[in-house]
C-alpha cells in the first residue's frame with residue numbers, strides 16, 4: 364500500500380532513501396541557461412579552496428554566476444562584460460540570444476546512458492531566475508523566450524526513454540529577478556535573498572509546478588529555502604513524496620531536513636554512515652566556460668578515481684556537464700563521459716548496486732585501494748601508481764572461491780594465507796589505471 368505523508372515534519376522524516384538512489388551511484392548534472400551565452404569565468408579555484416568572501420565572489424570561476432560576477436562591479440567577468448558587450452548591456456538580453464539551435468535531447472540522453480549514468484539532474488531555474496520550463500508564474504522562461512522550447516519536458520522524456528531517472532534542480536533561496544544586490548560573501552546568499560512572503564510563495568508554487576508536471580525522481584534544491592516559506596516546507600515535501608513515491612531530496616533546505624547530504628568540490632562534509640552525493644563540474648565551473656579547454660578539466664583517471672572513491676565511501680557522484688548555448692556538449696566533456704562509460708561497462712559490477720564495505724579505503728605508498736561489497740562479494744579497486752607487477756596484501760580477506768579480475772585485460776595471480784590474501788597484478792592492458800577485482804566470499 365502506498366505510504367501517505369501528512370504535511371508534518373514527523374511524517375516527512377519517516378521517508379527513507381529508495382534503493383534506486385543507493386544503487387545507481389552515478390548521475391549527470393546539467394547547468395545550461397542564459398549564462399551559457401557569455402560562457403565566461405576566470406579560472407581561479409575549486410570551491411572551498413579560498414574563503415567565501417570577495418576573493419571568491421569577485422573572481423568567481425562559476426560561469427553560471429555571470430550575472431553576479433558582473434553585478435559586483437569589479438573583477439575579470441566585469442571587465443570581460445564591459446569589453447565584449449558594453450557596461451550597459453543588460454543580462455536579460457541573453458534571453459533572446461540563447462537559441463539552442465543544435466539541441467537534440469535524445470542525443471544527450473544517449474550519451475548519458477553510454478556514460479553509465481543512472482540519473483540526470485537538470486537546472487530548471489538557476490539563481491538568475493530564468494526558467495527552463497513553461498512556468499505559469501513568469502514569462503522569463505525557455506518557452507516564451509530564447510529556445511522557445513520546454514527544455515525540462517523534452518529532456519525528461521528523452522532521459523526516461525533511455526531508462527534513466529530524471530531530477531530537477533531549483534534555486535530556492537536565490538532569484539536575482541526578485542533581489543539582486545551584489546553578493547560579495549557567502550552570508551549574502553541568505554542576507555541579500557528576497558525576504559518577502561510573495562517570493563516564498565513563488566518558490567513554493569514553482570516547485571509544485573515542477574513536481575506536478577515532471578514528477579522528478581530527485582528534487583535538488585540549492586543553497587537554501589526562502590525563510591518566509593520554511594513553514595510550508597513539510598507540506599511541499601509531503602506533496603513531493605505523495606506524488607513521487609521514490610523521490611529524494613538533498614540537504615539544502617536551511618539544515619532542516621534531507622534524504623542525503625551533499626558535497627560540492629572541496630566544500631561540505633560527508634560520513635560513510637549516511638548517503639551523500641558529490642557534485643562538481645569537470646573543470647572549475649558548472650556552466651560552460653569557454654576559457655576551460657581539455658587541458659584544464661578533470662582527467663579520465665582522476666574522474667574514475669573520484670567515482671570509485673565516492674562510491675566506496677557511501678556516496679553518489681553527480682558530475683556536471685556545461686553545454687554550449689547552441690545545445691552541443693563540448694567535445695572534451697563528451698570524451699570523458701564516453702571513457703567513464705567504457706570503464707563502467709567492464710567494472711560496473713563492483714560499483715552499481717554495491718554498498719560500503721566494512722573496510723576503509725587504503726592509500727598506500729605504491730597503490731590506493733578502494734573497497735565495495737555486494738552480497739558475499741568483496742570488490743577491490745586498485746589505483747596502481749607504480750609500474751607492475753604489484754603485490755597487494757589484503758589483510759584478513761579470504762578467497763574461498765578464488766579471485767577474478769573484472770577486466771580480462773588485467774592479469775593477476777593470488778594466494779590465500781592465514782593472515783589474508785596476496786594479490787599480484789602482473790599486467791594491466793585495460794587502458795585504465797584503476798583495476799577492479801572480485802573476491803567471492805571475500806568480506
Ligand SMILES: C[C@@H]1N[C@H](CN)[C@@H](O)[C@H](O)[C@@H]1O
Pocket residue numbers: 425427428585586627642649
Ligand atoms: C551546484 C552549484 N551549487 C552552488 C551553490 N553551492 C551554485 O551557486 C552553483 O552555481 C551551482 O549551481
